[in-house]
Every structure is written in C-alpha cells, then in structure tokens.
Amino acid sequence: MATTLGDFVQITSGHPFRGRIESNKDGDVYVVQMRNIDAEGRIDVKSLTLAKSVRENSLDRLRQNDIVFIAKGSNNTASLVEGLTKDTVCAPHFFHLRIKPNKQNSILAGFICWQLNQKPAQRYFKVSAEGSLQVSIRKKVLEDTPFVLPDLETQRNIVNLHRCAMREIKTYHQLIENRQLEMTAIASDLLNRLDKST
Numbered sequence: 692m693a694t695t696l697g698d699f700v701q702i703t704s705g706h707p708f709r710g711r712i713e714s715n716k717d718g719d720v721y722v723v724q725m726r727n728i729d730a731e732g733r734i735d736v737k738s739l740t741l742a743k744s745v746r747e748n749s750l751d752r753l754r755q756n757d758i759v760f761i762a763k764g765s766n767n768t769a770s771l772v773e774g775l776t777k778d779t780v781c782a783p784h785f786f787h788l789r790i791k792p793n794k795q796n797s798i799l800a801g802f803i804c805w806q807l808n809q810k811p812a813q814r815y816f817k818v819s820a821e822g823s824l825q826v827s828i829r830k831k832v833l834e835d836t837p838f839v840l841p842d843l844e845t846q847r848n849i850v851n852l853h854r855c856a857m858r859e860i861k862t863y864h865q866l867i868e869n870r871q872l873e874m875t876a877i878a879s880d881l882l883n884r885l886d887k888s889t
Contacts, residue, residue: 702787705783759788764827
C-alpha cells in the first residue's frame with residue numbers, strides 16, 4: 692500500500708514571529724533558525740537565540756524526537772530535535788513535525804529524517820517547490836511526500852548506519868582540514884626562508 696509522510700506525522704508551521712527574530716535576555720523561548728543547522732543537518736543547540744514568543748502555546752514547543760523541516764529556500768532538509776533542555780520553538784521558515792500518537796511504536800523519528808534527506812524525497816521537493824524569488828514547500832506537498840516504512844529493526848539499522856557514516860565524514864573532513872593547515876604552514880615557512888635569503 693502506498694503511504695505518504697502525512698500518514699505518520701502531524702505537521703504544523705513554525706512559531707509565528709513577525710519580522711526579524713531579536714535576541715532578548717528576558718525572552719521565554721529559544722529559537723531554531725536556519726543558521727543553527729550545521730553541515731550534517733544537526734541542530735546546534737548551543738547557538739540558539741533567546742527571544743520573546745508571540746504567543747504562549749505549549750503545542751508549538753519542540754520536544755525530543757520532533758523534526759524540523761526547512762520549508763523556505765532550495766535546501767529543504769529535515770533535522771532531528773535532540774538535546775533540548777529549555778522551551779524551544781522553530782522559526783516560521785520551518786515546518787514542525789511530530790509523530791502521531793498512534794504511530795509512535797512503529798516509526799523512528801531518525802528514520803523519517805533520513806528518508807526525507809535522501810535523493811528520492813529531495814527530487815520530489817525540487818519538482819514540487821513553488822515561488823519565483825524564493826521557492827518554498829507547501830504543507831500539503833510535505834504531507835503528500837511518498838514514504839516507505841520498513842519494520843523497526845530495519846529502521847534502526849539504517850539510522851545507525853547513517854550515524855556511523857556521518858561520524859566518518861566528520862573525521863575525514865577534520866583530517867583534510869588538518870592536512871591543509873599543515874601544507875599552509877609549510878608554504879609559509881618556505882616563503883619566510885626565501886624572504887630572509889634575499
């Protein structure tokens with residue numbers, strides 16, 4: 692049977708901030724914005740902005756294992772909510788996804804993120820995006836995203852494999868960066884020697 696993302700999750704819009712989200716030391720919520728999503732798609736919890744909410748609505752507060760999806764722009768990716776200790780919301784350019792109560796025993800939030808970030812879903816978003824100056828994904832489009840649900844063991848295996856791959860990529864990037872720094876230092880040393888000899 693064909694299934695869609697909307698069969699498994701509730702989708703709501705991000706918190707309705709008006710205009711620029713200003714930092715406020717007396718604020719009541721932390722805010723996930725696009726700049727808080729790192730290159731691996733994780734939320735950098737330490738960099739969140741403290742702001743004043745527009746409305747006091749506990750329903751739009753992010754919970755562990757919720758998902759935020761970037762709806763505005765061409766980078767339509769999903770990130771898993773982990774490690775939050777304070778009241779936190781997502782900005783308006785996100786959709787807030789939460790697994791439906793009757794589906795919580797059959798699907799992993801990490802697997803949802805993984806599948807939304809893979810090429811088949813990304814092709815679907817690219818074809819379905821609307822707008823000229825700034826493209827975006829409508830809620831209905833996200834709900835109708837084709838979705839394949841394997842058994843829980845398969846989901847866990849895929850999520851664990853993905854996490855291992857992300858750790859490997861991070862390690863390789865660090866090695867490449869270290870090598871580049873080493874080569875830069877060698878080049879600088881050679882130029883300094885040349886300057887001293889002339």
